[in-house]
Amino acid sequence: MIAFTFERFSRAADAANVAGARPRATFLGGGTTLVDLMKVDVLTPDTVVDVRHLGLSSIEVSDHAIAVGAAVTNSQLAWHPVVRERFPVLSAAILSGASTQIRNMATVAGNILQRTRCPYFRDVHASCNRRLPGSGCDALEGFNRGHAVLGISDQCIATHPSDMCVALAVLDAEVHTQRPDGTTRSIPFGDVHLAPGDTPQVEVALEHGELITHIIIPSLPGAQRSHYLKVRDRASYEFALASAAVVLDLEGENIRAARLGLGGIATTPWRASEAERFLAGRTASDSTFREAAEIALAGAVGRAHNHFKIELAKRTIVRAFAAARDTNV
Amino acid sequence: MRSHECFNRRVPALWTDRCDEVIDVTVTIRVNDTPHELSVDTRVTLLDALRDLLGLTGTKKGCDQGACGACTVIVDGQRVLSCLTLAAACEGQQVVTIEGLAGGGELHPMQAAFLHCDGFQCGYCTPGQILSAICAVREVHAGVPSYATADVRQTVNAATLTDEEIRERMSGNLCRCAAYPNIVAAVRQVLTNEVPS
Numbered sequence: 317m318i319a320f321t322f323e324r325f326s327r328a329a330d331a332a333n334v335a336g337a338r339p340r341a342t343f344l345g346g347g348t349t350l351v352d353l354m355k356v357d358v359l360t361p362d363t364v365v366d367v368r369h370l371g372l373s374s375i376e377v378s379d380h381a382i383a384v385g386a387a388v389t390n391s392q393l394a395w396h397p398v399v400r401e402r403f404p405v406l407s408a409a410i411l412s413g414a415s416t417q418i419r420n421m422a423t424v425a426g427n428i429l430q431r432t433r434c435p436y437f438r439d440v441h442a443s444c445n446r447r448l449p450g451s452g453c454d455a456l457e458g459f460n461r462g463h464a465v466l467g468i469s470d471q472c473i474a475t476h477p478s479d480m481c482v483a484l485a486v487l488d489a490e491v492h493t494q495r496p497d498g499t500t501r502s503i504p505f506g507d508v509h510l511a512p513g514d515t516p517q518v519e520v521a522l523e524h525g526e527l528i529t530h531i532i533i534p535s536l537p538g539a540q541r542s543h544y545l546k547v548r549d550r551a552s553y554e555f556a557l558a559s560a561a562v563v564l565d566l567e568g569e570n571i572r573a574a575r576l577g578l579g580g581i582a583t584t585p586w587r588a589s590e591a592e593r594f595l596a597g598r599t600a601s602d603s604t605f606r607e608a609a610e611i612a613l614a615g616a617v618g619r620a621h622n623h624f625k626i627e628l629a630k631r632t633i634v635r636a637f638a639a640a641r642d643t644n645v
Numbered sequence: 646m647r648s649h650e651c652f653n654r655r656v657p658a659l660w661t662d663r664c665d666e667v668i669d670v671t672v673t674i675r676v677n678d679t680p681h682e683l684s685v686d687t688r689v690t691l692l693d694a695l696r697d698l699l700g701l702t703g704t705k706k707g708c709d710q711g712a713c714g715a716c717t718v719i720v721d722g723q724r725v726l727s728c729l730t731l732a733a734a735c736e737g738q739q740v741v742t743i744e745g746l747a748g749g750g751e752l753h754p755m756q757a758a759f760l761h762c763d764g765f766q767c768g769y770c771t772p773g774q775i776l777s778a779i780c781a782v783r784e785v786h787a788g789v790p791s792y793a794t795a796d797v798r799q800t801v802n803a804a805t806l807t808d809e810e811i812r813e814r815m816s817g818n819l820c821r822c823a824a825y826p827n828i829v830a831a832v833r834q835v836l837t838n839e840v841p842s
Contacts, residue, residue, distance in 0.1 A: 319666040322687040322733040344734065351690070351729045352710050364687070366734050391723070395789040400797045411792040415817025416784070417714060417777065420723040421730070540798075552792070552816035643796075 317354050324366040328494045328529050335365045336496020336525025343367045343527060345387060345426030348418050353431060358438050358447060368423065372529055375399075380535050386425035386528045390480065391416065393424055402535060405542035405561050409483035409579075412546040415553050425528035427480045428491065428508065429520060433555055434463065434474035445471045446516040453516075461621035462555070465629075467583035468617060472516035474583060475555075476509065481585035482561045483544060486577040490532040496525035502532070509584035538565035538573070540645045545636040546579070547628060556580030558629040560636035564600065571595050571604075574637070576612060581629045588612035591633075600641045602634055609633040672736045676701065677745030685732045692716045692727035695742060703743035703772045707819075714818035717773035718742050724780035724817075743772035746779075754838070755779050758831040766822035774818045778832045781814040785836060803836045811836075 325331045335341040341363035344350055353359040372385035377398045384393060393399055394410035410419065413427075422430075436442040436454040443452035455463055455473050463473040489505040508520055522528075546559040559579035565572040574595035578586040591612040598604045609630035616626045673682045674691075676699060685694055692709070695701045695718070707715030709728045716728040719741040746753035755775050758764070765771040788800035793813035801810070811829045820828065 317688045319668045320687055321668055322670050322731070324734075324736070344731070346729075347731060347734065348711060348726070348729050351731060354688075355710065364731075368734070389723075394797075395787075400790065404797045407790065407797040408792065411790065411794075411797070415714065416781070416791075416814065417717055417724050417726045417817045418711065418729075421725045546792075552813050 317357070318360050318362070320361055321363050322366065323363060324369060326369055326371070328367075328370045328372065328527055329498055331365050331367050331370060332494045332496045332525050332527040333498070335363070335527070336523075338363045339524065341365055341525065343425075345423035346389065346418075346421035347426075348414070348422045349426065349430045353438060356438055357440050358431075367425075367527060370529075382533050382535075384424055384531050384533065386530055387423045390414075390419035390422045390424065390427055393480075394419065401540075403483070403487060403533060403539055403542075405539065405544050405563060406480070406483040406487060406533070408544040409479040409546075409559075409561055412544060412556075412559070413479040424480075424531060427478055428484075428528065428531075429522075430478060431519075432474035433477045435459075437474060446474055446512065446519070449515070449517045456619065459621060460619045462557070463619065463622050464583045465581050465616040465618050465622060465625050466578070466586055466613070467511040469512045469514065469516070471514060472512035472583065473619065474512070474516070475580060476582060476584050477555050478585060479544070479546060479556065479559060479579055481505075481509070482559060482577040482579035484531070484533070485585040485587045486561045486563055486575040487533050487536060487539065490534075491528055492530050492532065493522060494527045494529050495523065500529070505531075505585075506587055511583050536563065539563055541566060541640050541643050543636045543640040543643065545632055545639065547632050548580075558625055558632045560629075560632045562633070562636045562640050564637065564640040566600055566641065569599050569601075571598055571600050574608070576608070576633065576637075578612065578629060578633075581616070581625050588633075590614075600637070602638055605634040605637040606630070608637070670733045672733055674732070674735045674738060674740060676740045677742060683732065687731065687733045689732045690728055691718070691720075691730040691732050691735055691740070694732040695727060695740070701742050701744050705769055705772055707770065707773075712819075713770070713773075714777060715770050715773045717777045717818065719776055719780060724777050741776070743776060746775070753779070754835050755782070755831070758834040759828070762827045762831040762834060763824070764827040764831040765820075765824050770818060770820045770822075774815070774820065774828055777815060777818045778828070778835070781811070781832060782835050784814065806833075806836065808833075 342361040368387045372387040376383040394407045400407045442454045464475045491503045542563040548554040561577035563575040576588040591608040705715040707713035711729045790797040791813045793810040
C-alpha cells in the first residue's frame, strides 16, 4: 500500500470538489473493496476521502418512492421494514451477498461502484485490460469458470459481482450525484454501468470526483410478487454463478408485466428487456418461463470453463419466476 | 526493501515495502469503554491498531482480506471486519473486542455457551465467532431477516429459527477445525435462553 492522505468532510460538495481536483483521489465508503484492493496495490490512491459523514445516511420514505442515502449500509437497506414490504426482491438480493459483517460496512454507493472479483484484475502480475489498459486479458484463455457470458468483449470478460445492483436494475432506480463543479444530476440505473467494449477500464458513467449522494427507488405496484434466486458453489458467503431478480405482475394465470435481472453471468448488472417483452400477455407457466430464458441468454458466449453458466442461468430464471408466481402476496 | 525498524515501530504489519513515506493522523477510538488517542499511519487497519498498538491480541488476523471473519469486532453496535477498516476512519467510534466481554469475573453468556457446547477446537477463529454470534442473536431478537428467511416480509422469531438460519447468519466466520455444529448449538443456547446479550 502506498502512503495516502486521509480526508473527512461534512458536506458532499466539499468531498466532490476536493476529490475532483486530485487525479488520484478516491472515495471511501465501507472500504470492503477499496481497502482490500489497496493492500494488493491494485488501487493506489494518494488521497482517500471518507464519505460516511456527509449526512447521506438516511432512508426517506414517501408514497411514490424511497430515497436511500449513499452512505446507508447494505444491512440498513436490506433490514428496513418498508424495503422488505415494498421491495422484497431488493432485500433478499442484498442479504444473499457477502456476510453480515461486510453488509454492515458496505455502503449502497460502494456496492454500486464495487470492482470485479476477476482474479486477474486483483493480481498485479497478471494481464488485465481493466486494471492496465492495453496489457491484455489473461481470463480469455485462462481459468474463466467464474466469468461473464453476456456483455463481454475481446478485451474483458469480468463479471459484475453485485447482487444488490441486479435488484436495483429491475426496480428502475435512479442514481443521484454531486459533481466536482457543484452541479448535481440523476442517472437511470441502467446507464450507470458500462459494458467493457474497447475501454474496459471505464466501468461507470461517472466523472472523476463525481459523488453518488442518494438513489431513488420508485414504488412499483406488484413488486411484492418477486424473487431473488442465487446459485453458487456454496450455500452462503459466495458470489453468484448465476442469479435472477424477477418481478411478476399477474392477472390470474396471465402475465401483465414481468421484469428480469441477471447476475453472476454478465459484465454489468443485466436487465433482460427482450425476455420481459416476450412474457407480457403470456401464461405464467414453466414452459413460458423457459422460452423467456432462451431469449434472455440468446446472445451468451461461453469460453473454456464457463459454458455451463448459460444453461445454469436459464434454469435459474425458470426457478425464480416459478417461485415469484407461487408467492402468496 | 522493507525496513525492519519501520515494520516494527511505525507501520505494524502493513501491506507495504514503502516505509519511507509515512502520513500520520490522530484519531480517538473508544475500545472496550476506554478512550485511546492514537497517532497512526493512514494505512494502518483497525485490526493492526488493536493488536500492535493497543496490545489487544484477542482479535485475530486470519486472511487479512475480508474472507474469514477471524478479525470480527463490534463497532458502534454492529459486527464488522477490522482487517478492512482503516483506523483513520474510526474517529469517535466505539469498539468492542473479545477482551471487553467478560466483566466482574463472569463470562459473557456467549462465551459460556461456547465453552459449554465445545464450540471450538484450536480457538483461533473463536473471538470473531463469539462477537459475531452475539450480534447474530441481537439481530434475531430485532426480528430482521437473513437470506435463509422464507419471506423477508416476516419478522423472524428466536423460538422457531432453524439451524439453517443460524448457519446463514454465522456464515461470515470460517472455522478450519469445522466446529460448526457446536457453534450452532452455542448460538441456539443463547438464543433460546433469551439471556440478554
